[in-house]
Amino acid sequence: MDQTKTSNNVISLKNINWKRNGNQILNGVSWEVQTGEHWALLGLNGSGKTSLLKMITGYQWPNSGGEVSVLGNIFGKTNIPELRKSIGWVSSSLDQEYQSRPNDTALEVVLSGKFASIGLYEEITENDIKKANKLLEQFRIKHLSNQFIQSLSQGEKRKAMIARALMSSPRLLILDEPCNGLDIYSKEELLTTIEDLTAAPNGPTILYVTHHIEEIVPSITHALLINSGNVIAKGDKKNTLTESLLEKTFRVPITLEWDNDRPWIRIKSMLATVKN
Numbered sequence: 137m138d139q140t141k142t143s144n145n146v147i148s149l150k151n152i153n154w155k156r157n158g159n160q161i162l163n164g165v166s167w168e169v170q171t172g173e174h175w176a177l178l179g180l181n182g183s184g185k186t187s188l189l190k191m192i193t194g195y196q197w198p199n200s201g202g203e204v205s206v207l208g209n210i211f212g213k214t215n216i217p218e219l220r221k222s223i224g225w226v227s228s229s230l231d232q233e234y235q236s237r238p239n240d241t242a243l244e245v246v247l248s249g250k251f252a253s254i255g256l257y258e259e260i261t262e263n264d265i266k267k268a269n270k271l272l273e274q275f276r277i278k279h280l281s282n283q284f285i286q287s288l289s290q291g292e293k294r295k296a297m298i299a300r301a302l303m304s305s306p307r308l309l310i311l312d313e314p315c316n317g318l319d320i321y322s323k324e325e326l327l328t329t330i331e332d333l334t335a336a337p338n339g340p341t342i343l344y345v346t347h348h349i350e351e352i353v354p355s356i357t358h359a360l361l362i363n364s365g366n367v368i369a370k371g372d373k374k375n376t377l378t379e380s381l382l383e384k385t386f387r388v389p390i391t392l393e394w395d396n397d398r399p400w401i402r403i404k405s406m407l408a409t410v411k412n
């Protein structure tokens with residue numbers, strides 16, 4: 137066995153199938169993510185991205201056969217709730233959960249990340265407060281520490297939620313459409329903080345889910361393209377983010393350009409000529 141490769145393995149999926157109500161939602165998906173790589177996950181609505189993420193976080197299990205291993209833990213032989221402490225997942229559903237706690241401050245929200253709880257119920261230490269403040273500073277929202285989370289702008293709230301996820305020092309961080317609803321400036325600002333995050337030594341491996349390929353910032357190294365539960369392509373982003381593979385994934389004719397190591401697409405023609 138190649139020991140070096142095994143120890144660098146962040147995610148290993150082997151032949152994952154998931155079927156619901158007669159529909160094949162994931163079809164023989166195999167995927168390896170190594171330490172030092174950051175991946176973008178791209179696919180149309182309903183293509184299976186969330187199902188794949190739920191597989192990785194142990195909220196869903198393959199129907200038959202297949203093997204899931206995350207951070208060296210083989211599913212079926214590991215304590216999943218314990219493993220989840222090493223995985224951060226930031227999605228808009230988290231914002232919704234905090235709607236029931238309008239009086240939590242940004243600092244409290246970040247602190248709650250230590251316990252993966254919605255709200256703070258456990259004792260916090262001086263060190264926890266120091267760490268939360270450092271994260272607020274890193275995301276340039278330290279001045280908002282004592283402001284209620286619900287009064288923050290979308291962009292500020294999104295940063296607070298990522299800071300919250302980092303409070304438990306995850307080794308794997310899932311950013312599920314983090315720029316949704318952000319204006320151009322807030323989006324670029326958030327992307328800059330994500331770039332900083334990947335540059336930090338011992339930072340988490342990032343899985344970045346998006347519908348907007350220009351959000352694939354230079355530090356995202358790899359991409360997985362999925363369509364109807366089938367992997368269309370996976371690997372180094374320069375080899376995966378190509379016109380033909382993206383057309384196959386998104387089912388519209390596009391042109392692709394790279395600018396400052398970021399991919400940009402334009403739709404060539406309207407849906408009347410959609411490729412099947």
Ligand SMILES: Nc1ncnc2c1ncn2[C@@H]1O[C@H](COP(=O)(O)OP(=O)(O)OP(=O)(O)O)[C@@H](O)[C@H]1O
Pocket residue numbers: 156157161179180181182183184185186187188
């Ligand atoms: N528990 C379930 N039972 C039945 N079907 C499901 C279940 N979960 C997901 N699906 C179906 O699986 C398909 C893939 O859903 P999934 O949420 O993984 O897509 P997605 O790529 O994340 O989409 P989006 O970009 O819209 O979030 C969809 O057709 C969805 O209806």
